[in-house]
Every structure is written in C-alpha cells, then in structure tokens.
Amino acid sequence: MQTYQTYIWQNSDWPHFTYELTKFHGLLQEIRYQQGLLEGISKGLSQEHLLEMQSETLALDAITTSEIEGEILSRDSVRSSIFKKLGIASEIQDRSTAQTDGLVDILLDASANASQPFNEDRLFGWHAALFPTGYSGLHRINVASYRGDEPMQVVSGRIGKEKVHYVAPPRDKVEEEMHRFFDFLENHNDENGYIRAAIAHLWFVIIHPMDDGNGRIARALSDMILSRTENSPIRLYSMSAAINENRRSYYDVLEQTTTGSMEITAWIGWFLQIVLTAQQNAHGTIEKVVAKARFWQLHIHDDLNPRQKKVLNRLLDAGKEGFEGGINARKYMSLCDCSRVTASRDLSDLLEKGCILSRGAGGRSTSYDVNW
Numbered sequence: 001m002q003t004y005q006t007y008i009w010q011n012s013d014w015p016h017f018t019y020e021l022t023k024f025h026g027l028l029q030e031i032r033y034q035q036g037l038l039e040g041i042s043k044g045l046s047q048e049h050l051l052e053m054q055s056e057t058l059a060l061d062a063i064t065t066s067e068i069e070g071e072i073l074s075r076d077s078v079r080s081s082i083f084k085k086l087g088i089a090s091e092i093q094d095r096s097t098a099q100t101d102g103l104v105d106i107l108l109d110a111s112a113n114a115s116q117p118f119n120e121d122r123l124f125g126w127h128a129a130l131f132p133t134g135y136s137g138l139h140r141i142n143v144a145s146y147r148g149d150e151p152m153q154v155v156s157g158r159i160g161k162e163k164v165h166y167v168a169p170p171r172d173k174v175e176e177e178m179h180r181f182f183d184f185l186e187n188h189n190d191e192n193g194y195i196r197a198a199i200a201h202l203w204f205v206i207i208h209p210m211d212d213g214n215g216r217i218a219r220a221l222s223d224m225i226l227s228r229t230e231n232s233p234i235r236l237y238s239m240s241a242a243i244n245e246n247r248r249s250y251y252d253v254l255e256q257t258t259t260g261s262m263e264i265t266a267w268i269g270w271f272l273q274i275v276l277t278a279q280q281n282a283h284g285t286i287e288k289v290v291a292k293a294r295f296w297q298l299h300i301h302d303d304l305n306p307r308q309k310k311v312l313n314r315l316l317d318a319g320k321e322g323f324e325g326g327i328n329a330r331k332y333m334s335l336c337d338c339s340r341v342t343a344s345r346d347l348s349d350l351l352e353k354g355c356i357l358s359r360g361a362g363g364r365s366t367s368y369d370v371n372w
Contacts, residue, residue, distance in 0.1 A: 008258050009169050009206055015180060017199060019265040024195070027272045031194060034279035038236045041286055051086060052289045054234045056317075057282070058082050061223070062103050065216050065240035068247055073100060075317075092310055102129030103216075110220045111235050114227035118185050120178065123209075126220065130213045141211035146174045152208050165255050168208035177207045185225075193229025197222045198271035199264070206258055219243065226275070237282035242274045284319070291372060292316040302353050307336040308346050312355060315370045326359055326367035 008014065042050060062078045080096035081104040082088070106126045116122070124144040131143045142148055152168035169177055181203055191199065204218040219240050227233065243250050249270065257267040295316060304312070311332060315323050325331075332343035347368060350356045356368040 006259065007167060008260060008262065009177075011262050013262045015177075015203065016262060017202075017264050018262050019195075019268050021192075021195075023265060023269060024192075024272060027269070027276065028192060028194060031272065031276050031279065034276060035230055038279060038282055038286075039230075039232070041283075042234075042236055045286075045290075049289055049293055050234070051088065052293065053236065053286060055079070055082050055086060055088060056285050056289060057235050057238050058086075058104060058107055060238040060241045060285070061107050061235065062100065064238065064244040065219050066103070068219075068240065068244050068250070069215055073103075078104070092306075092313075098132040102132050105129045106216075106220050107223070107235075110224040111227040112233045114224045114233065118221070118224065119182055123178075123217070126217055127210055127213060130216060136212040143211075146178070146209050147171060147211045154208075165251075166208075166258050168206070174207065174209050178209055181207060185221075193225060194272060194275060195268055197225040197229065197275075198268045200225055201271065202254070202257060202264060202267055205254060222271075237278040237285075239274060239278050242278035242281060245277075246274065288316075288319050291320075295370070295372065299353065299355055302355065304350075304353075304355075305346070307332075307338060307342075308350055308355075311335055311346075312350070312370065315356075320370075320372060323369075326369045327356070328365065328367040 042053065045053065059075070059078050059082055062082075063073055063075060066073045074095065074097075076092070076095040077097050077100040080090070080092070080094045081100040083090045084094065084096055084101070085104050085108060106129050109122075109126070128144040131141060134140055134143050149171045151170070153164050154166040154168075155162045155164055157163045181200075184203065185200060189196075201218045201222045204221055205214060208214045210217065222239055223235060226239070227235065253267055253270045257264055295312075311327060314335060315327060327347070329340055329343040329347060332338070332347060333340055336343065336346075338346075347356070351358060351368065354371055357371045359367050359369055
C-alpha cells in the first residue's frame with residue numbers, strides 16, 4: 001500500500017520494478033529484426049566505411065546527448081576529438097577541447113569496453129571526463145565523487161517561478177542505492193537486454209547520484225548495455241539522437257514514472273520505441289557514409305585546397321537535405337574565415353570541377369549544392 005508517496009524510491013517495494021513483458025513481444029521482435037539488418041549491412045562495409053559510420057554515430061551521440069541538457073557543442077570540436085581518438089587522419093585544424101575529448105572518451109568506453117564491469121571507479125572516471133575543469137558552467141561541483149549534502153531536485157522555470165519535477169533520494173542513501181544498482185548491472189541478467197537497458201537508464205536517473213551529468217551518464221549506460229546485448233563494440237545507431245528528437249516526451253515519461261508506482265511498463269515501452277526509431281534512422285547514416293565515400297572517390301584526383309575540402313566535408317556531413325539553403329559566398333567566408341574574392345574563386349573552381357551544382361539565377365546571391 002502506498003501512503004502519501006511522492007516519488008518512486010519512497011515506495012515500500014523499491015527497487016523491485018514491475019512491468020508487463022507480454023506488451024513488448026512485437027516491439028522486441030522488430031528491434032531484433034532491425035538490428036539484424038544493421039549488422040548485415042555493416043558486414044558489407046569496408047573498414048574505411050565502417051570507421052566513418054562509427055565516427056558519424058559518435059558525433060551524433062556527443063552532440064545530441066549534450067543538446068538534451070541544453071548544452072550546444074561545436075561540431076568541429078566534437079569531430080576533432082573523434083578523429084583523434086579513432087586515429088582518423090584529417091587536414092582540418094584540431095579544434096578539440098578537454099570537454100569534447102572527455103565526452104568522446106565516455107562514449108567510446110561505453111561501447112568498446114561494454115563487457116567490463118561497471119562499478120564506482122568506472123562511474124567516477126566517466127564523471128571526471130565529463131567535467132574536466134571541476135566546474136559545471138560557473139559553479140564548482142563534486143567531481144569523481146557522489147553529490148553533496150544539498151537536496152537533489154530536478155527543477156525548471158525561471159527564478160522565483162521554479163517547478164520541482166522530481167526530488168532524488170537523500171545524500172545519506174546514495175552509497176546504499178548505488179551498491180544495489182551496481183549489483184543489478186553485473187549480477188542479474190535474467191531480463192531481456194533491451195529491457196535491462198531501459199531499467200538501468202531509469203534507475204540511475206532515479207538515484208541521481210552526481211551533482212551534474214546524471215542524464216548523460218544514464219544515456220551512456222544504456223549504450224553500454226545495448227552494446228553488451230548486441231555483442232558489438234561499435235554503436236551502429238544513436239539513441240541520444242532519437243531521444244533528442246522526442247525530448248518533450250522523454251521528460252514527460254520520466255516525470256510520470258519517477259513520481260508513480262513501481263509499475264514501469266510505460267517507460268519501457270517508450271524506451272523500446274526509441275531503440276527502434278534509432279535503428280531505423282541509422283539506415284540514413286549508412287547511406288550518407290557510402291555517398292560521401294563515393295563522392296571523394298570520384299574527385300580523388302581533383303586538386304582542392306584545404307578550404308574547399310573543409311566546406312565540401314561540411315556539406316557532405318549535412319547530407320542531401322541537411323545544409324539549408326546550400327552554400328554561398330557569404331557562408332563560405334564565414335566557414336573558412338576568408339575574403340569574398342577568395343570565397344567566390346574557390347566556389348567557381350568547385351563548380352568547374354563538378355563538385356557542386358549551382359542553384360538560383362546567378363549573381364552575388366548564387367548558392368550551391370553538392371553534386372552527389
């Protein structure tokens with residue numbers, strides 16, 4: 001019986017989650033089918049294409065897991081960190097930062113070392129990588145240790161009009177709660193792996209053991225368990241990107257679940273649907289990777305300068321529909337920090353070599369698209 005319960009961890013049955021497994025049979029079957037498709041396609045990719053696929057998925061993960069928290073990372077910084085960590089040669093100036101290096105380290109560790117035990121030391125290592133300066137924004141936080149003694153609340157709204165969505169267990173319960181969580185991760189493997197990933201994500205968010213970064217770590221933990229389940233050291237799809245596309249419902253279902261009973265069928269159903277969406281989205285990433293490789297093979301002997309290569313890669317990374325309005329002289333100047341004369345000369349050269357196609361009537365406002 002629940003008497004005056006406010007949050008899920010206050011339930012007398014905590015942490016014994018319940019759910020209706022029969023509701024997920026069809027969804028799990030489709031997820032396994034999609035995963036089989038992705039694995040089959042990936043086996044047909046060259047090593048170079050597979051590395052590019054890994055790079056694209058990592059970039060999506062890093063950018064979107066941060067964007068979910070309202071933090072916008074530089075795409076150039078993220079890609080520089082990825083190239084460095086994966087050993088990919090790049091002619092673009094290294095713009096990596098300690099922050100993007102750390103985040104990419106976490107994402108790589110979650111998949112490449114998925115089979116390794118997840119314990120307090122590993123958690124603290126992830127947290128230190130996430131906050132290399134010891135600060136979250138302007139505020140010093142506890143790094144590589146559990147949160148401080150202040151009540152941990154999830155709050156939205158401006159100062160004076162705050163809304164409390166959730167209050168986590170008190171600080172003196174955190175070690176006990178995390179001990180049970182670690183035990184679940186390593187010693188209880190009776191659930192389906194996809195459902196385990198959903199439960200782990202939710203459970204970590206409920207405990208909220210760190211001063212900051214709980215959401216990003218929860219999503220990395222999901223990826224780790226998915227990698228274990230699929231026996232894959234490389235993520236072929238981005239959960240964070242799919243969550244970010246459904247951010248409002250993500251927060252809504254988390255709030256409903258963390259303030260409800262131990263029955264979490266709605267959360268697991270939502271999570272599994274996101275897995276399926278992410279898998280389906282991955283086919284577009286694969287198509288983009290193959291199209292990009294085909295483009296560079298076609299233009300392998302073109303004498304292009306570093307500015308031109310940078311802009312072409314930016315256009316190719318955005319995909320056929322991704323670079324709104326195409327590229328024009330003004331955008332080229334901004335991307336390459338060059339003069340209008342240089343931008344116009346470079347674009348004319350790319351047009352002559354068949355790398356881009358003109359859209360529009362010409363003149364100063366002419367814009368261009370990649371010649372896929």
